[in-house]
Amino acid sequence: SQLAEENSWALSVHEGESVTVNCSYKTSITALQWYRQKSGKGPAQLILIRSNEREKRNGRLRATLDTSSQSSSLSITATRCEDTAVYFCAFVNTGNYKYVFGAGTRLKVIA
Amino acid sequence: DPKIIQKPKYLVAVTGSEKILICEQYLGHNAMYWYRQSAKKPLEFMFSYSYQKLMDNQTASSRFQPQSSKKNHLDLQITALKPDDSATYFCASSQDRGADTQYFGPGTRLLVL
Numbered sequence: 464s465q466l467a468e469e470n471s472w473a474l475s476v477h478e479g480e481s482v483t484v485n486c487s488y489k490t491s492i493t494a495l496q497w498y499r500q501k502s503g504k505g506p507a508q509l510i511l512i513r514s515n516e517r518e519k520r521n522g523r524l525r526a527t528l529d530t531s532s533q534s535s536s537l538s539i540t541a542t543r544c545e546d547t548a549v550y551f552c553a554f555v556n557t558g559n560y561k562y563v564f565g566a567g568t569r570l571k572v573i574a
Numbered sequence: 575d576p577k578i579i580q581k582p583k584y585l586v587a588v589t590g591s592e593k594i595l596i597c598e599q600y601l602g603h604n605a606m607y608w609y610r611q612s613a614k615k616p617l618e619f620m621f622s623y624s625y626q627k628l629m630d631n632q633t634a635s636s637r638f639q640p641q642s643s644k645k646n647h648l649d650l651q652i653t654a655l656k657p658d659d660s661a662t663y664f665c666a667s668s669q670d671r672g673a674d675t676q677y678f679g680p681g682t683r684l685l686v687l
Contacts (some may be wrong), residue, residue: 494673505578505664505678506617513673551617555673561630562607562676564617 473569476542483538484568486552490533493555497526497537499548500567506551510537514557542572577601578679580665585684587655594641595650595682597665605629605671606648608640611681612661623648624671655686 476482488495494513498506510526512519512535519526525538535552549567556563581596599606608620622630626642637659639651652659662681668674 496675505666505680507678508675511673511675553617559630560622560671560673561619561632563619566616 472566473571475571475573477573478542478544480542481538481540482542482570483536484550484552484570486535486537486565488533488535488552488554488563490554491557492530493557495526495528495535495552495554496562497524497535498551498553498564499546500551501548509550539570544572544574546570547572576680578665578667578677580663580679580682582682583680585682587684587686589655589657589686591655592651592653593655593684595652595663595665595684597648597650597679599646599648599665599667599677599679601667601669601677602646603667603669603677604645605668605674606642606646607666607668607676608648608650609664609666609678610661611664617664620650621648622671629671652684657686660684660686 496511497509499509500506510519510521512526512528523540528535549569551564551567553562553564578599587593605624607622610618620633621640637653641649662683664681665679666676668676
């Protein structure tokens with residue numbers, strides 16, 4: 464099974480609603496990052512949260528990290544149509560510098 | 575202006591041929607990476623370079639060879655192409671190797687016939 468995985472393959476919400484994407488991992492990590500990838504583009508980092516941090520915010524985005532349960536969440540408030548994208552979590556293994564990406568959650572924001 | 579340039583954007587190749595994917599970054603970063611994204615798989619880490627030195631190689635096949643002629647260049651040579659190599663290849667960079675923000679290029683979409 465994958466070392467990193469988001470808990471939903473696809474989500475859809477109406478514009479203005481909030482949504483949360485969850486991610487779980489199966490190893491000791493140095494940091495976890497959330498990325499967004501829009502159709503035809505490369506991934507763009509949203510938030511980096513280090514293993515000694517519990518929460519990080521970036522505008523309408525909030526990421527949490529629970530190292531005891533090896534899980535993370537990304538919440539988006541006041542969603543907009545332009546938030547439509549695939550959201551990935553990726554972590555860095557403790558002891559090496561390789562990023563492992565989850566398969567992603569496809570989010571559609573409906574006007 | 576794009577900070578990470580990948581060329582070409584699209585590439586069609588025949589089985590058995592050889593292609594080079596180009597990547598240049600203008601962010602002043604010391605670490606560069608290659609990733610592959612296939613239709614039904616997660617983004618897959620391939621290589622990392624730091625100060626033009628290969629640091630990590632997660633690619634089982636020697637048909638994939640990164641080449642770094644300058645600190646801000648990391649090309650990917652693929653030989654003896656196979657249809658299974660069809661994917662989008664992303665170059666990325668970060669200030670240093672480690673848990674730093676990685677910035678991704680727009681990708682090169684490769685189709686092997």
